[in-house]
Amino acid sequence: MKILQIESLTQRFGELAAVDNLSFEMEEGEILGIAGPNGAGKSTLFNSITGFYKYTGDIYFNNEKISRLRPHQICHKGIARTFQIPHLFLTLPIHENLRVGAHFGVRSHGAEEEEANMNDVMSLLGLQGKEDIITANLNLFDKKLTMLAAAMATKPKLLLVDEPTAGLSPTETRDLVALFKKINKELGLTIIIIEHLMKVLTELSQRMMIMVNGRKIAIGPPAEITKDEKVIEIYLGRGKHA
Amino acid sequence: MKALKLSNEQLIFYIVFGVFGILPIFLNGNLAIMNILTMIMLYAVVATNWDLMMGYAGIFTFGNVAFFVIGAYASGILAMSLGISPWLTIPIGGAITAGIGVLISLPCLRLKGAYVALITFALHMILEPFLKSDMGRAIGTGGAQGLLSIPPLSIGGYTFSSLQPVPWFYVAFGLSLVSLYVTHRIINSSWGLSFVAVRDSEPFAKSLGLDDFRVKLMVFGIAAFFTGMAGAFYGHFVGILSTRVLGLDLFLLLMVMQVVGGMGKFPGALLGAIIVTFANEGLRAAGVYRLVIFGAIVVAVVVLAPDGIMGAILGGGKGRRLDRFRRFARRAFGKETSEAGDSV
Numbered sequence: 330m331k332i333l334q335i336e337s338l339t340q341r342f343g344e345l346a347a348v349d350n351l352s353f354e355m356e357e358g359e360i361l362g363i364a365g366p367n368g369a370g371k372s373t374l375f376n377s378i379t380g381f382y383k384y385t386g387d388i389y390f391n392n393e394k395i396s397r398l399r400p401h402q403i404c405h406k407g408i409a410r411t412f413q414i415p416h417l418f419l420t421l422p423i424h425e426n427l428r429v430g431a432h433f434g435v436r437s438h439g440a441e442e443e444e445a446n447m448n449d450v451m452s453l454l455g456l457q458g459k460e461d462i463i464t465a466n467l468n469l470f471d472k473k474l475t476m477l478a479a480a481m482a483t484k485p486k487l488l489l490v491d492e493p494t495a496g497l498s499p500t501e502t503r504d505l506v507a508l509f510k511k512i513n514k515e516l517g518l519t520i521i522i523i524e525h526l527m528k529v530l531t532e533l534s535q536r537m538m539i540m541v542n543g544r545k546i547a548i549g550p551p552a553e554i555t556k557d558e559k560v561i562e563i564y565l566g567r568g569k570h571a
Numbered sequence: 572m573k574a575l576k577l578s579n580e581q582l583i584f585y586i587v588f589g590v591f592g593i594l595p596i597f598l599n600g601n602l603a604i605m606n607i608l609t610m611i612m613l614y615a616v617v618a619t620n621w622d623l624m625m626g627y628a629g630i631f632t633f634g635n636v637a638f639f640v641i642g643a644y645a646s647g648i649l650a651m652s653l654g655i656s657p658w659l660t661i662p663i664g665g666a667i668t669a670g671i672g673v674l675i676s677l678p679c680l681r682l683k684g685a686y687v688a689l690i691t692f693a694l695h696m697i698l699e700p701f702l703k704s705d706m707g708r709a710i711g712t713g714g715a716q717g718l719l720s721i722p723p724l725s726i727g728g729y730t731f732s733s734l735q736p737v738p739w740f741y742v743a744f745g746l747s748l749v750s751l752y753v754t755h756r757i758i759n760s761s762w763g764l765s766f767v768a769v770r771d772s773e774p775f776a777k778s779l780g781l782d783d784f785r786v787k788l789m790v791f792g793i794a795a796f797f798t799g800m801a802g803a804f805y806g807h808f809v810g811i812l813s814t815r816v817l818g819l820d821l822f823l824l825l826m827v828m829q830v831v832g833g834m835g836k837f838p839g840a841l842l843g844a845i846i847v848t849f850a851n852e853g854l855r856a857a858g859v860y861r862l863v864i865f866g867a868i869v870v871a872v873v874v875l876a877p878d879g880i881m882g883a884i885l886g887g888g889k890g891r892r893l894d895r896f897r898r899f900a901r902r903a904f905g906k907e908t909s910e911a912g913d914s915v
Contacts, residue, residue, distance in 0.1 A: 379778060404780035416775035418768050429768045432761050434780030476775070483780055 331392070332357040332487060332519050333378075338386035340373050340543075347373040348384070349543035357486075360513055360520045362534030362551070364527070365564060370543040371523045372413055375489050379403050379410050390487065404434050409485035413492045413523075415472040419465040423456060423475050426464055427482045434483025450481045453515075454508065470501045481512070487519045488512070494526055502529065509533055527565070531555065539564055579885060584755060584838045587845070588748055595737050605736030609808065611848045612743035616750045616801040618828040618840035620794035623754055626835030627763065628790040629770025631684055634675060634691030635798055636822045637698050642668040642799025643806035643816070644702065647721040648711040650807070657724050657807045664803030665796045672795025673788055680784045683773075695822075699814040717813030721806050731807075739808055746804055750797040751841060757793070758837050766790060770835075824851060827865055830872055833879025842880050 333355040340348040348370040355361055363371050377384045380400040388396050390406055398406070409430075418426050427447045431438075435446070451457050454474050459467075464475055473493060480488065490509070494502040506529055512518050524530050530537055531551040538548040539560050546564075547557050554560055561567060591608065598604050621635040646664030650657050675694050679687045702712045713719065723731040724742065731738050757763050768776040769786045777783055806812045824847060832843025850868075854861045876883050 381774065381777070399782070399784075400774075400777035401780045401782045404778060410778050412774065412778075416772045416778075418771035418775065420771055421764075421767060425764060428761075429764060429776060429781060430779040433765065433776075433782075479775070479779055 330357045331355070332359075332390065334387075334389040334392075335378070336387045336389075338374070338377060338384055338388065340370070340377050340382055340384040346543050348377060350386075351540075351543070351545055352386075353538060353545060353548060355487075355519060355521070357519055358513070358517050359536065360509070360522065360534045362530035362537045363521060363523045363540060364525065364530055364537065365540035368542075369540040371540055372491055373543075374540070375410055375491055375521075375523070378489065379408060401433070404483055404485075405436060407484070407486035408489065409434070409480035409483045409487070410489040411473070411476045411480055411491055411493065413495065415469070415476050417464045417472055417476055417479075420463065422461045422463050423451075423467075423471075423478070424460040426475050426479050427451065430479040430482035446484065447482055450478050453512070454478045454481070469496050470498075470505075473497070473505075477508075485518065487521070490520065490522045492523050492525065494524065494529055502526070506533060527555070580755070580837055583842070583881075583884070584751065587838070587841055588744075588751075591744060595740055600735070600737055602734070602736055605740055607848060607852060609736065609740045609743045611844050612740070612747040613801045613805055613808075614825065614828060614844040614848060615747050615841045617798050618825050618832070618844050619751055619754050619838070620797045621825060622829045622832075622834060622837070622840040623757070623766070624790050624794045626829065626833075626839075627758060627770065628766040628786065630679070630787065630790060631688040632691040632791075632794075633688050633822075634672075634694040635794065636817060636825065637691075637695040638668050638672060638795045638798040639802035639805070639821075640698060640702075640814070640816050641671055642802030643812050644712055644718070645799070646803030647718045647806040647812055650722050651718060651720070652711045657722060657803075658726075661800055661803040661807070664806075665800035668799025668802070669792045669796035672791040672799075676787050676791035679791075680787055695817065699817050702814050715814075717811065717815075718806065719811050721810050721812060723807055723810065733810065743804060743808070746800060750800070751838060753793075753797070755837060762789065767835075823862070823865065824848075827869055829879075830869055831879050833876075833881030833883075836878055836881030836885065839879050839881035846880070 331354055335354070336352050338348055338351045339346060351370075351374065363374070365371055373382065376382045378388060380395075380398050380403040383397070386396070387394060390408060393406070395403055395406055395408075418429065424447070427450060428443070431443045431447045435443075438446070451460065454477060456471075456474060456478055459471065464472060467475065477490070477493070493505055493509075497505065509520060509522065510533065513520055522530070522533060534551060536549060537551050537554045539546050539554060541563050547554055547560050549557075555565065591612070594608060595605065617635060617639055621632070624630045624632050624635070642664040645667040646657065646660040649655050649660040649663060655663075675691060678690055682690065701707050703715045708714045723733075724739075725731060765776070765781055765786050768779075768781055769783050773783055828843035828847045829840050830843070831847055832839030832841065851861070854864055857864055872879060
């Protein structure tokens with residue numbers, strides 16, 4: 330079943346088309362990796378899907394048009410996201426960061442259901458025991474985990490993650506990759522991941538999309554993409570490809 | 572840890588109101604001091620609601636004195652021209668102010684920091700010429716003269732008098748108690764969580780399903796309502812009203828109360844109201860130097876204890892406090908241009 334359909338999405342900032350007539354589709358349960366040079370329009374694409382930016386073109390989620398909805402409404406439809414630079418409620422403990430997602434991101438719930446949901450997410454992401462730590466005092470990895478946990482607490486069907494491994498150590502990167510695999514497998518969550526590390530992308534994603542100057546230059550299974558002449562030429566560079 | 576913090580807040584809240592509740596017994600109806608106590612109760616309402624907007628929701632508003640004056644005029648005009656009982660016009664004045672508060676919040680919905688400050692200050696700036704204008708006169712503001720004979724409260728056969736301050740005090744006390752109790756409940760509810768969430772990171776809050784517009788409308792509505800009620804009571808209490816209230820004095824006083832008490836630290840504004848009001852009275856002898864001394868106090872507090880008295884009571888490392896202050900300053904005047912905070 331198609332979970333996401335993007336039809337000729339264009340996002341202009343003045344003369345510059347940050348995303349230029351982009352179309353693609355996603356199957357439910359899929360992990361789609363997006364790569365491309367800085368300024369390719371990857372994060373802009375996320376900001377458009379999640380309603381932060383206004384754009385032209387149409388986006389359908391579960392066959393329902395979600396263009397022109399506001400960010401919180403998009404969240405209620407079942408799309409959650411994380412940010413490239415960690416955004417957190419820095420004066421609040423981890424627990425309360427999650428509560429915002431669990432309370433405002435899920436439509437109908439009782440207090441008990443809310444707690445249970447938060448506890449589930451926290452144990453899934455290995456954050457138990459840290460509930461009361463003010464997030465300003467966390468290290469980068471835990472900050473990213475908390476941001477992800479809060480997004481997960483909204484019970485999404487589609488998760489957009491923007492450069493989750495940036496600034497992390499190799500071990501932390503490995504842990505995070507394992508975590509995304511787990512989330513995808515156990516919860517059947519559809520994931521779009523923006524990532525610069527080719528190794529992470531090829532390991533995680535069923536399909537990859539390479540963006541350059543706001544355009545999709547290739548989309549397909551990682552094995553094909555990494556051998557694609559155009560991708561090698563423009564993005565990967567000679568002698569670097571696997 | 573949270574339970575402890577909560578009980579500390581509550582403890583201070585109840586002790587202060589407990590002490591104020593029985594204070595009149597020992598003061599023997601001393602007119603000057605009773606009037607000061609009454610004003611403290613009103614300032615506590617205004618400063619606390621201002622803090623709810625600025626300290627908790629992170630909305631930099633400079634329109635709260637305007638809310639106070641709008642409530643005062645609305646209630647005064649209704650009581651004078653239509654002869655409605657002040658007991659009714661005070662809450663109606665609050666409601667009218669809430670309506671104007673929500674209205675002024677509309678252009679602020681998509682704006683941040685200094686821009687919200689500018690728009691809300693515009694309300695403050697417009698108010699004086701409006702109240703003095705022919706338009707203002709037409710709705711009964713009394714023009715440059717102001718309102719000269721706002722009726723006092725009365726209950727049964729008893730009419731409140733400026734010579735008997737104790738009944739006035741207890742009404743202000745009740746208003747303040749209710750208002751601050753509501754604020755306290757809000758802060759510790761999911762509403763309060765939504766305020767702080769929008770303050771800390773608007774993009775993150777939105778991405779988690781929080782409607783930031785609703786939060787802002789709510790904060791403006793609630794704060795304007797209680798501030799308007801306090802203003803309305805003030806009009807009936809003092810009996811005369813002019814645009815002089817809009818001067819810089821009250822504005823600065825209320826700001827200093829929040830800073831001294833600790834922004835975003837309930838019930839800091841209440842403690843600030845008490846200390847600053849007494850300090851203000853004590854400094855009368857200093858004459859023109861009073862504001863200079865106040866300025867120095869603000870600088871000292873911001874540098875030494877950015878979280879004010881409440882911050883000092885509740886603790887917290889100095890580094891963290893300074894960070895908080897920096898974030899505050901950044902949010903107010905920094906360049907948070909990108910909505911989502913990400914690069915393309």
